[in-house]
Amino acid sequence: MMRALFAAFLSCLIAMPAVAQGLQALLQAEAEEVLSPGRRTVGPVLGGLVDAAPDGLESFLEAWRDKRVWRRADGMFFVADEAEDDRLDLIDVETGAPAGQGAEDEFEQSKPNGGVRREIASALVAFQLSSPDRARRVAALDAVARDMEAEQLAPLMASIDGEEDGALRARKARLANMLVASHGETTQARIEAIARLGGETDLQARAVLNRILTVEEGVAVALPEGENIARVLVPGEDMSVTDAYAQLVDAGLAQARIGRDDIVAALVENMEGDRVGGVARAELDDEYMRRRAYEALAARGVVPPFVSEIEMGRAVASHAFYTVYDEADAEVTAAAEAALAESESAVAISQGIDLGLDALSLASIFFLAAIGLAITFGVMGVINMAHGEFIMMGAYTGYVVQQIVPDYTLSILIALPLAFAVTFAAGVAMERLVIRWLYHRPLETLLATFGISIALQQIAKNVFGTQARPLTSPGWLDGAWVVNDVIAISYIRIAIFVLALVFLGLTLLILNRTRLGLEVRAVTQNPGMAASMGIDPDRINMLTFGLGSGIAGIAGVAIGLYAKVTSEMGADYIVQSFMTVVVGGVGNVWGTLAGATLIGGMQKGIEWLNPSNTLAAQTYMILFIILFIQFRPRGIVAPKGRAAGD
Missing domain, CATH: 1.10.3470 (ABC transporter involved in vitamin B12 uptake, BtuC)
Structure with a gap:
């Protein structure tokens, strides 16, 4: 009988959840990463902290982002502000209560770089989206609206159902729709979200559509296959022939045209005694003679030859100029174009x-x-x-x-x-x-x-x-x-x-x-x-x-x-x-x-x-x-x- 009771008690102990760890214990378990965080390695630490959600986490994340976290020689973490005489005013990370003072040389400061601080800020936003303080939820939504990162979608969606404020719930749903339009997992989900943005006069909604439709200029011998081409550019209509040739030069597909300064530099560099290219130094004041000397050097292969207007036109005609969407999915960009056209009409x-x-x-x-x-x-x-x-x-x-x-x-x-x-x-x-x-x-x-x-x-x-x-x-x-x-x-x-x-x-x-x-x-x-x-x-x-x-x-x-x-x-x-x-x-x-x-x-x-x-x-x-x-x-x-x- 006693054995049966002991076995039942033991099974209950096994079934009970583990006692939640405090913030101090969690920080000490990841002490090195907290003290010297890296952009690529801080994510798991932040994820573990947010999942555990210990008391004082929100204030700690704010202090960590602001470089106010210090570790004492015994491994204890504190939030601290610098005081006089090289001392620190210490604050308990869990309770937020004053914890006395300490000599600054007994502590080591955590100094996250800009990338880490952005990661911390994102984690803080996720935490604040469900904060009981309305002002903090508003601040978190403002942060989401500024960044519009893919990582913000999941915590934002998770916070919508529990939001009791009608205005904030509507704003969360609106921001979530914009995030889905930009970072949705499936093409269909993105197209549906983009369609809901159609006809909007809101600057932020139009900014989302414009980001989806951002393009880069490209040039190649032929239009590339597999690319989401936005527009084919015609030299002489959509752009000047000179600009088109300059784009070829930038892409390494054509030789740069020779300018007046290039001619002078080449002549100075190839001067032999008092002559260059068969032209005496005294005659180089004349532009025609400088050009003649340069052509002589080009004929010998010493300098690049001139590019004539005819050659420039042939080079431009033999290449395709286009703009390509940064967004690879053509269905998404087509939906964004239609939605933006509706928005522009509404505007x-x-x-x-x-x-x-x-x-x-x-x-x-x-x-x-x-x-x-x-x-x-x-x-x-x-x-x-x-x-x-x-x-x-x-x-x-x-x-x-x-x-x-x-x-x-x-x-x-x-x-x-x-x-x-x-x-x-x-x-x-x-x-x-x-x-x-x-x-x-x-x-x-x-x-x-x-x-x-x-x-x-x-x-x-x-x-x-x-x-x-x-x-x-x-x-x-x-x-x-x-x-x-x-x-x-x-x-x-x-x-x-x-x-x-x-x-x-x-x-x-x-x-x-x-x-x-x-x-x-x-x-x-x-x-x-x-x-x-x-x-x-x-x-x-x-x-x-x-x-x-x-x-x-x-x-x-x-x-x-x-x-x-x-x-x-x-x-x-x-x-x-x-x-x-x-x-x-x-x-x-x-x-x-x-x-x-x-x-x-x-x-x-x-x-x-x-x-x-x-x-x-x-x-x-x-x-x-x-x-x-x-x-x-x-x-x-x-x-x-x-x-x-x-």
Whole structure:
């Protein structure tokens, strides 16, 4: 009975797994390799450590990679940092706890080279992919994305199922697909992975496809068999004959052509007394004589002969020039070409959408800047050259409010109506004091408002200085809405676009659904008849000018969030505002919207065609507008009433 119990106990002991070794014991078992690791021999050591996964392994691998691992004379390993007086601050490799100090001369440092550190980094990535710390998993995925090595595929695939974070799981699956496309074990697996990359606008996905399609130039007597030929090059079409011959020379298939320096060097080397090749030294100043002397040496076989143009052409014609894929599998490269073509089409579409969004954003800025001018210029026929300064006043109003109210969201909400009130009052004052005396005198009005604009600029310089002032957007407007690697638009521009839509709606509501709007339209179409109906044209002109100026102030707050706030900022928008109003149709809100859209789209389109010269874009745009108004002088939406008569 006792024997039976002993046998059963012994069998249980045999069946029990071996007690896991600690990190220190594992390191001492491979002490020499840890201390002096080699690029080809460190792999098994790293594999054993990762498989055992002892406590403290991750921190140890980081320290080993950073050359912070030291071995004491008794064989114990420590992580250590150099201290004063040639001493080391020791850290236990297993617990990470301080382990006192030691004299540096009692320790030997592990100094892995660059190749070994890359191996350690790969092992560390594999270990960190399943780390409970999300930040470490993100860092590991960043490392995988940078290197895209075949060894990273297996640990990456193994970590996907256990990943609880949805975003990280999707990123892991995406990186795994890219790794399969580059390093998959079977052709079919690679083709399927490549097909999933087709149509992607992501830079990394396109980089994977481009790496698969990398080529090298080749030249031979005939096209090589068994090679994955990418393209056959035709000298004279795909490359010059001279470049083709140079490629033959580099490949050792033709003799190098003799240049002027080669001739001089050969003549100096073969000089016999005061003659070379039968030509006297005194005659060698002449290029023809130098060539003659060289030909004499070539005839004797002393130097290589000249290669004539005919011989060069024959040599090029007798060889095949081509590019060959680095990837040997033709099915894989064909799939990559198809996928890359889809991606390039998607990129082209995305670029068009991105350009359209940029144009729409610029159009919304022009619309905001011009809508107030459309009201004053269209309804009253006043050429207000100080309109840009009302925009500037609105921007500075926002700046002053932010100095008082530090909450950027609240300050913007306060600044918008306050900017309207300030510029409305300034517009009313300007109309009462100056404009009302200059109706139907456009030249005097232009000169007067131009003088007012200069005065307002100088006042702003005296009050705020010449330095640009910050008008800071709220934190929730930071960043951009990113659709993909091509399409992105900042949240500030989106906010300006939304504000432009809001003002479009408010302006239409005021003009079409309020008594003020009814009276404005009545004065616009027939001021005499409106006066006979009890409407005061002077009062309507004052309110209209104030309304246009107030809208310009609100536009200044919006533009100030996007552009610099200076005393001259209005000058940057006055020309575009007038062009917008004239092209769209004077006195018409829908015309202003159409004009802003046309000008914004044109400017962005010209900048896209000539991105290095924005001044040229504005010049071309002005020339187009001059031609446009020759054929449609009243603008896109022709005005009616008094403005049409004017």
